[in-house]
Amino acid sequence: MKRLAKWRLISLFSILALVLSGCGEPYLSTLKPAGEVADTQYDLMKLSTLIMVGVIVIVAIIFVLILVRFKRRDDRIPKQVEGSHKLEIIWTAVPILLLLILAVPTVAATFKLADVSPMDKKNSKALVINVRSHLYWWDFEYPGQKIVTSQDLVVPTNEKVYFNLKSTDVKHSFWIPAVGGKLDTNTENVNKFWLEFDDKRSNEAGNVFYGKCAELCGPSHALMDFKVKAISRDKFDAWVTAMQNVKEPQKAQSAVAAQGQELFNQSCIGCHAVTPSNKMPETARLAPNLSDFGNRTRVAGVLDHNKDELKNWIRNPETYKPGNMMTGKYPEMSEEQLDALADYLMGLKVQ
Template sequence: MKNSWTKTKFYMLMSVLAIFLAGCGKENLSALQPAGEIGKQQFFLIVLSISIMLLVVGTVAITFTIAVLKSRRSKVGEAFVPKQVAGNHKLEVIWTTIPIILLIILAIPTVWITFKQADVEDMVTEDGVANKDSVIVNVTAYQYWWEFEYEHEGVVTSQDLVVPTDEKVFFNLKGADVKHSFWIPSAGGKLDTNVDGINSFYLVFDDDKAENADRLFYGKCAELCGPSHALMDFKVNALPREEFDQWLADMKEFEEEGKTADSSDAKEGQEIFNNSCMGCHSVTPTNPGAAGPNLTNFGDRELIAGVLEHNEENLIDWIKDPESIKPDNKMTGAYQLNDDEIEKVAAYLMELKVDKNSGDVEKMKKAIEAEDNDEGGDN
């Protein structure tokens, strides 16, 4: 008996801990630690709905407990007959009106916030064309990766989304094969990506929250889409507007100047890549991959295939046997390369980095010019 009670207490303790742990999460991944306007609104709805639920459950539990305690046989006797309230109009009005009021309290902010989040009027002008003053990202979901195209700049990347902070970022979502769902838990969402239509919405990334999260948030697919659905992740780099503009400029400069491999292995790998992999992948920032992700800035990315630590060893493992890492992916069986060729292609891909120093030179020039102007004004 004692052992049975000990086990019961243990399981009760584990259950309580599991409830609390279910609410734990990282700042860059948890919907309970919102990092933007939409996330905060959705968090408010979560708190509101849970508060109403707890109010109802608490009221019922207290009422039930009082009724049980007051109506104990030892207290009221064997012959006690409770007052019959069936058909009591006052009580019926009360327990009908209160739920209606609670539903209205929940419904009004829910409907208002839902329509507010779907308001993308700022994304287009009165003529119905894309507003050049807005940041618009066209998102295409594939099994099992993401492609991001910046509407006005023509820049295309994959797996790593780069956005400015403290302003609306508009998204046009579509699916390339099956239904997926675009979700950045910390910022807000989620919204389906359909094959037969485009869904649009916006998010705002708070700069202070982004800085606390080291400028990196995590995104996921929230719709079951196949065997590797759980591995269909992407990263979000939330940068101040100046750094975001500089990133776009670096990507465009990369397009103009191209990228030449440095090491001998990488040079051979580039040639192998051009002959074997170019049919599916692109390494220019203005072209989407025909069937696979755009690899322009692959060397700058956070993860390989969205799930592996970004290093050359993991990249070699991915190219050798992608099926063991992401089942049912489209890359399995696409390349017939030997081990030596794979290592050289990996060396080339790891060198695909956008030159971030060019922007620093321009900033330095502007700072010097500003300083000269100030000195001239003082004289």
């Protein structure tokens, strides 16, 4: 009975794993590629899977065939045929051939995806984004456009976007599952790569993808997400212009929000910036840039974007992201102060 119960559990978990393998969203799945890099990697994954499954099937057929056909029927010792040159050549040549079939497209794809020469050319027109990872959030600088965003990465579709990756604290890993494989962000060197966001498949995903940290970096590693907005080049240029036109901190739209702005200037401005200029001093880039906070879809990358969740986050960030760098950096606030600060932050909208 105990053995039967164990087999039931194994069967239940196997069925559950099969069902869960079908779960996913188009904006967060490597099995629904949405760009040239993702397509290339997906094709390599299918090729390697096909080769592995093919080997397993052939070996299983030979195994069963030998069990059935050469089953021992008496005590006679069969004829010894070790040292067959033909068989040795076959089982040596076949793996080499399979490795070549897999290695050639893999090496070719590796060199193709590693080519970042256009971003290093003098007076290059390529779009370059400097990605900086922090505990536990992301910072995106557009040096050519002289703007900075945090948590929200905005990119044009149907063209290569080049990235410089660096970490400000510990090793992280930059990964947008639906668009391309991950690459580490290190403290001691800059890693470079490129991605391309397909316009048609971006539209199918609602023009929104989500990125993640793919390197264990601390207690809130699983919560280190960011949003990617993939839009046409015309809309991207309009977004850049709107961001560049924000020269000064936006003014509060109500009396309550004005109180929140005053409170922000007293407690938060030392770490957070509220203008997207990349000329802000480093002291104002210790925490996410909030210049377009009102247009975000998540608070702290993990909570629903509304006033109540924002107040919950400010009240006790350690509850939602253990080990974050915001905990204990400002005085406790009353409910009235939280309401005012939340009103001000939710009103920060560039477009």
